[in-house]
Amino acid sequence: MNNYPNFKDKETFKKAFKAYLEAKYAIDFEKSTPYQQYVVLGEMIRYYIAKDWNNTNQVTFDTKAKKVYYFSMEFLIGRMITNNLMNAGVYNVVKEAFDDMGIDLNEVEHQESDAGLGNGGLGRLAACFMDSVASLGLPVHGNCIRYRYGFFEQGVVNGYQVEHPDRWLKDVHVWEIRKDDQAVEIPFYGYIQMSTVNGKLVVEHKDAEYVKAVPYDVPMIGAGNHIVNTLRLWSAEPASTYPENDAFQYARNLREISSMLYPNDDTDEGKLLRLKQQYFFVAAGVNGAIRLHKKTFGTVKNLADKVVFHINDTHPALIVPELMRILVDEEGLPWEEAWNITKNCCAYTNHTILAEALEKWPVHLFKRLLPRIYTITEEINRRVLLEIAQTYGPNSKQAYDMAIIKDGRVHMATLAIHGSFSVNGVAALHTEILKNIEMKVFNDYYPGKFNNKTNGITxxxxxxxxxxxxxxxxxxxxxxxxxxxxxxxxxxxxxxxxxxxxxxxxxxxxxxxxxxxxxxxxxxxxxxxxxxxxxxxxxxxxxxxxxxxxxxxxxxxxxxxxxxxxxxxxxxxxxxxxxxxxxxxxxxxxxxxxxxxxxxxxxxxxxxxxxxxxxxxxxxxxxxxxxxxxxxxxxxxxxxxxxxxxxxxxxxxxxxxxxxxxxxxxxxxxxxxxxxxxxxxxxxxxxTAKEVTDLYEQGGYNPWDYYNNDERIHQIIDQLTNGFFDHVDPNEFQMIRDTLLGKDNYxxxxxxxxxxxxxxxxxxxxxxxxxxxxxxxxxxxxxxxFTTDRTMRQYNQDIWHVSPIQTVKAPAKKDTEAKAPAKKAPAKKTTAKKAA
Structure with a gap:
């Protein structure tokens, strides 16, 4: 059991909570605010699970357990307070104690901001995954960026969306622990100089601009099993050396890296920033994982037996060339051995068939920002095409379709497919479309690599x-x-x-x-x-x-x-x-x-x-x-x-x-x-999907036919621009009308x-x-x-093959097994004074 006894019963908790709050804020408990109560409760929970968190890491290390590092640009975890209370098995103790003290737990919970670490389904799925793997005892740890601002906070003014900065970190984030000792310095720009010393390749990255990636660890608490995994969030900070001739510009560029999710990439500057973000957290996470692996095993030769790097969508696809860089440049492995390790370490989840979501980066930007990663990607592409030529002959259509670099762009999904031992879709229909239509050429070339893992929720x-x-x-x-x-x-x-x-x-x-x-x-x-x-x-x-x-x-x-x-x-x-x-x-x-x-x-x-x-x-x-x-x-x-x-x-x-x-x-x-x-x-x-696909391929759809022949459609399309709406200009929705009658792509x-x-x-x-x-x-x-517990079991059985770990054998407290907090609107002010 946990060695932090403050949650053993409500009386013990009440005494500890009051003492902690008064000591932290140097005020009488009766004068405390709901926000102060939230901070104290959150810190007490974090201390409560600290031993389990440490034990989880220690048992994983001591048993030399195989681990998964799950890389995603998004982890839409939302508020953590209620979930952590429930999974830690202390929700009822806190609720009963707060009722006695005149505190509305719902109001305290509402003091936490949603963590601004995602946008939509991709990030929410990753968050559900983290809950399930911890609850199943699987050693799976997340990697993401510690965005200072979320996607944005939405407002509506006169019917229009307006965007405000999502300043979710403006107050203390009670769950995170900064780990300065595990920071990693990441190089950008500069140029590469190669030489041979004693028959070995020596690669030097000259005139690089370095950024320090500092990890902040957030606990992912399993439900009633004393397992606590880690979501590691990387923050961009000044490196030990930086360009003194333009320190202010360096500071501005640095700040942008972990500023916000998905910066606008309509310009070259925006594309560079997105690519910089992706390499930043990938390089930091992979380097950290390799460092721990070598501490455990003393070698990287068994990496594929003990580590899986999971690429969630194309954003972390740079794991493939970064891992090659470490194995070839730093560990001195021959290319063939390094490639064998890399492609047996990496697994890739494809989340879309939409062309705009399958990232492609202009070569001139990629090469300028990541000179060594580009040369490695170029060599991966050259060797892959030589292998494909052995099957299909030189200059084949298949070779073109499967090329990583073509038409002046680096294709990230293609890089992830070639560099991974598993590629999975996220629903049965989606996977069939990948295998038989969108990525058929890859499925034919890599039989057995594609598989389905239908998504779930926690x-x-x-x-x-x-x-x-x-x-x-x-x-x-x-x-x-x-x-x-x-x-x-x-x-x-x-x-x-x-x-x-x-x-x-x-x-x-x-x-x-x-x-x-x-x-x-x-x-x-x-x-x-x-x-x-x-x-x-x-x-x-x-x-x-x-x-x-x-x-x-x-x-x-x-x-x-x-x-x-x-x-x-x-x-x-x-x-x-x-x-x-x-x-x-x-x-x-x-x-x-x-x-x-x-x-x-x-x-x-x-x-x-x-x-x-x-x-x-x-x-x-x-x-x-x-x-x-x-x-x-x-x-x-x-x-x-x-x-x-x-x-x-x-x-x-x-x-x-x-x-x-x-x-x-x-x-x-x-x-x-x-x-x-x-x-x-x-x-x-x-x-159906087939009917849609056939229509795209064969044509024959004219939206004007529906406008002219369906009175209902005719009326509503005309109402978009004929003054039907009272408080807008008649031309306000001309763009929508033109889109519907122009191509109506969907x-x-x-x-x-x-x-x-x-x-x-x-x-x-x-x-x-x-x-x-x-x-x-x-x-x-x-x-x-559709529970992610099922999804994660299937990922593990078919892809990861890691063994569940166990820190203690004590059962979870029964009173929290399936209890839920009553959801009600937050009170206008704390009722703590009533307890006096």
């Missing part, structure tokens, strides 16, 4: 933490063991899917969560929602292929129908459409779509003839914490991307696990959701009729609450497959 956050009413139901019908294995226990709900008493409990649960969301929206935006209406939710990154635009156009159609069709209006069940999304700051069309959604909301919400039946809300600054309130409240999960474009999705899984019905295309993991729940428990519409108009029919089906189904609740319960019952 049920500990997205049910146990976010939905206390559902926790009570699951404990009742599945037993409290569900928290350890939802895939095993959730199906027990199938027995009660048609039981009227159970259905009533599920309906009550959903109503409570809808009430909580409605209260939050009213408090923050002043919009009143009918919680008996259908809560139809689309929350995700704003991108054309995700088709928030189709959702918006459909709302315009519904409004038109309500205004003109009395019979339709009479039979229409009230429907609330809820959006949440951030658009990249340079993505003009995406930001215009946000303006359109808000303009529609202004129109329909203020029409007293229809607003009892139709409401629209755009949730401002959607993030992980907001999602914890939104996901459990949804009746309908909008997963309407153009088929073949969404690799997987994880929002669809969070909604499903909380009982929402998916309205979606056969895209990403929607396919697997549909297979699990059956056709009667999901609403599918639109073209087939919004082609799938529109099918989407209308799907929405009509949903409105009718919801009126039959017995049928709807049956569908909802079946979705929860089948959602256990």
């Amino acid at each position: 049920h500990r956050r997205w049910v146990a933490q976010s939905n206390p009413e559902l926790v009570e139901i699951l404990n009742k019908y599945c037993g409290e063991e569900w928290i350890k294995d939802p895939e095993k226990y959730f199906p027990l709900l199938l027995k009660i899917a048609d039981d009227p008493k159970a259905q009533k409990e599920f309906a009550k649960m959903k109503k409570a969560r809808k009430d909580a969301l409605a209260a939050k929206i009213f408090k923050e935006q002043g919009i009143s929602l009918d919680t008996n209406s259908i809560f139809d939710v689309q929350v995700k990154r704003l991108h054309e292929y995700k088709r928030q635009l189709m959702n918006a156009l459909h709302i315009m159609y519904i409004y038109n129908r309500l205004k003109s069709d009395a019979e339709f209006k009479k039979n229409y069940h009230p429907h609330t459409f809820i959006f949440g999304a951030k658009a990249a700051s340079g993505y003009v069309l995406a930001k215009k779509i946000i303006k359109l959604i808000n303009t529609i909301a202004d129109k329909v919400n203020n029409d007293y003839e229809t607003n009892s039946l139709l409401k629209v809300v755009f949730c401002v600054n959607y993030n992980v914490t907001y999602a914890e309130t939104i996901m459990p409240a949804a009746d309908v999960s909008e997963q309407i991307s153009t088929a073949s474009k969404e690799a997987s999705g994880t929002g669809n899984m969070k909604f499903m696990m909380n009982g929402a019905i998916t309205c979606g295309t056969l895209d990403g993991a929607n396919v697997e959701i549909g297979e699990l729940v059956g056709d009667d428990n999901i609403v599918i519409f639109g073209m 087939f919004v108009l082609k799938d529109f009729d099918s989407y209308v029919k799907a929405q009509e089906k949903i409105n009718e189904l919801y009126k039959d609450q017995k049928k709807w609740l049956h569908m909802s319960i079946v979705n929860i019952a089948k959602s256990g497959f």
Whole structure:
């Protein structure tokens, strides 16, 4: 057990908490603020798990365990306080003690800022992975950049998105520990000088500009198992030597590296900064891992047996040439041996088939910024092409398709594929598209390298933490063991899917969560929602292929129908459409779509003839914490991307696990959701992935045909620019009209009729609450497959092959196994004074 006894019972904790707070802030406890209480609680938890954290590292070292280093540009971990309390097994002790002391734990939890370490699904997935690997006892550690600012904090002014700096580090980050002794200096620019000394290659990097990477370690606490893994965040700081002739410019450049996620790369300067960020955290993480490996084993020759470097998306693909640089330049290994080690150390997860997301860097920038890494990449490319020529002959199409460097650019996905022993997709459909269409040439050349690992979510956050009413139901019908294995226990709900008493409990649960969301929206935006209406939710990154635009156009159609069709209006069940999304700051069309959604909301919400039946809300600054309130409240999960474009999705899984019905295309993991729940428990519409692919290849789609032949489409397209909207210039949405009638690359108009029919089906189904609740319960019952515990087991069984570690054998405290905090709005001020 832990040697920090302050959490053993509530009386001990109350005494320790009060003493710690008064000592830290030199004030009377009664005068403390919720923020001060949060800082003290966070530090006490960190001290509490410190022994477990140290033991985890020590046991891994002592047993010479194989380890995984998971590199990702994003780890969207959100607030950590509640998750850490629960996983450490002390939530109930703290809650009871705070109740006695007159402190609102919910209010204290709200003092923590969401960690600004991600943007969307990629980062949230990585965060779920970290929770699961720790809970499974797998030695898997994350590497990322310690961004001073997050993606951005979103505001809405006159319907337009505005971006504010996300200053999440403006206050203390209680979870991190700075590790100066493990800092690494990273070179940029300069030039390479090679020579041979005693028959060995000597490489010198001349006139380099160095940056010091300083690690900040954040604990990733396993659920009740005393395992604490590490998320290492790298911060850019001045190196021991720097250019004295331009120290101010050096300082500015340095600061940018760990300033913010995804700087605009429309210019060469932006591209250089992104590439610099990627090499910065890759080089720091790989060097740190090699240093620890040599300390453990004294050699790098067994690296492939003991280390996996996991490349999450293309951003960390520079692991491949950086590892080669270390093995060849610093360790003196022959190229062939170094390459054999490298390609057996690295594994790559592909998250997309979108061309813009498969990074390609201009050679002239790559070569200037990373001279040695470029020469190594060039040599990898030369040797790979020689090998390919042995199979397909010289100058073959296959050689061109598989070249790392071509057309003046370095192709990062290609580099990752050649340099890895495993390449995985993240949903069954996505992987099949990779293997048989987008990356078929690689799959043919490397048989067996491609595999599927369907994404998941951590049920500990997205049910146990976010939905206390559902926790009570699951404990009742599945037993409290569900928290350890939802895939095993959730199906027990199938027995009660048609039981009227159970259905009533599920309906009550959903109503409570809808009430909580409605209260939050009213408090923050002043919009009143009918919680008996259908809560139809689309929350995700704003991108054309995700088709928030189709959702918006459909709302315009519904409004038109309500205004003109009395019979339709009479039979229409009230429907609330809820959006949440951030658009990249340079993505003009995406930001215009946000303006359109808000303009529609202004129109329909203020029409007293229809607003009892139709409401629209755009949730401002959607993030992980907001999602914890939104996901459990949804009746309908909008997963309407153009088929073949969404690799997987994880929002669809969070909604499903909380009982929402998916309205979606056969895209990403929607396919697997549909297979699990059956056709009667999901609403599918639109073209299939094959139909979309065929249409791209063969052509034949003309959006004007739909405009001219479908009166509904004709009307709403015209309304974009004919003065239909009251408070905008008639030309405000000309760009959207031109996009839809120009190319409509994501087939919004082609799938529109099918989407209308799907929405009509949903409105009718919801009126039959017995049928709807049956569908909802079946979705929860089948959602256990989508836990990241399952995903991580599959990664480990098929790719990593690491053994679980164990620090102590003491069982977790029973009272925290499946307990969840009650979510309620934070109080206006602390009630600590009442305790006096």
